[in-house]
Amino acid sequence: xxxxxxxxxxxxxxxxxxxxxxxxxxxxxxxxxxxxxxxxxxxxxxxxxxxxxxxxxxxxxxxxxxxxxxxxxxxxxxxxxxxxxxxxxxxxxxxxxxxxxxxxxxxxxxx
Amino acid sequence: xxxxxxxxxxxxxxxxxxxxxxxxxxxxxxxxxxxxxxxxxxxxxxxxxxxxxxxxxxxxxxxxxxxxxxxxxxxxxxxxxxxxxxxxxxxxxxxxxxxxxxxxxxxxxxx
Numbered sequence: 001x002x003x004x005x006x007x008x009x010x011x012x013x014x015x016x017x018x019x020x021x022x023x024x025x026x027x028x029x030x031x032x033x034x035x036x037x038x039x040x041x042x043x044x045x046x047x048x049x050x051x052x053x054x055x056x057x058x059x060x061x062x063x064x065x066x067x068x069x070x071x072x073x074x075x076x077x078x079x080x081x082x083x084x085x086x087x088x089x090x091x092x093x094x095x096x097x098x099x100x101x102x103x104x105x106x107x108x109x110x111x
Numbered sequence: 112x113x114x115x116x117x118x119x120x121x122x123x124x125x126x127x128x129x130x131x132x133x134x135x136x137x138x139x140x141x142x143x144x145x146x147x148x149x150x151x152x153x154x155x156x157x158x159x160x161x162x163x164x165x166x167x168x169x170x171x172x173x174x175x176x177x178x179x180x181x182x183x184x185x186x187x188x189x190x191x192x193x194x195x196x197x198x199x200x201x202x203x204x205x206x207x208x209x210x211x212x213x214x215x216x217x218x219x220x221x222x
Binding site: 033 | 142143145153154155156157160199201203208209210212213214215
């Protein structure tokens, strides 16, 4: 079974802090993704990566950056957290042209 | 931005009935289609994949795909209260590893 592990289930941070969300997958998948999910807005893609050190912007990349130094790990960075980044963050991985497998999510609150 | 549209619901059916969930997509070259189930507070889990026109059955679930009409549906037979969840339709953007999600249909199965 595919396992995608997100480092934190709940996180509370202050406005202006730099925030790191970590994600690790154990299936040697090529692709990794970061989504955020908000009521009424559905799942929105922030960034994805199709190879080590490769990244591509999704639909809402502003205020975020990512890092993929190793194939199994994909980090989402909030450079300077703001209250409008309070959300559920979901990491996912997939093989080529295959469905996504999601982690358990990180509920981030920025105060 | 390629779009995936779902009826937002909520959809309410009695226990034992057939629940029918519908999805349309705008990208004509999409080749991969998925249905995810998401319980409140949890991450999405894959329940069906479909890649070619026609029906695909898995237990009580049947996915139907009509590429000419750009339409994919999910039927749940003998609906159970445990099927109460939000169902997300997802479509691979043509030529990309990006998965575009609909906003989901909330299903309630009443005992």
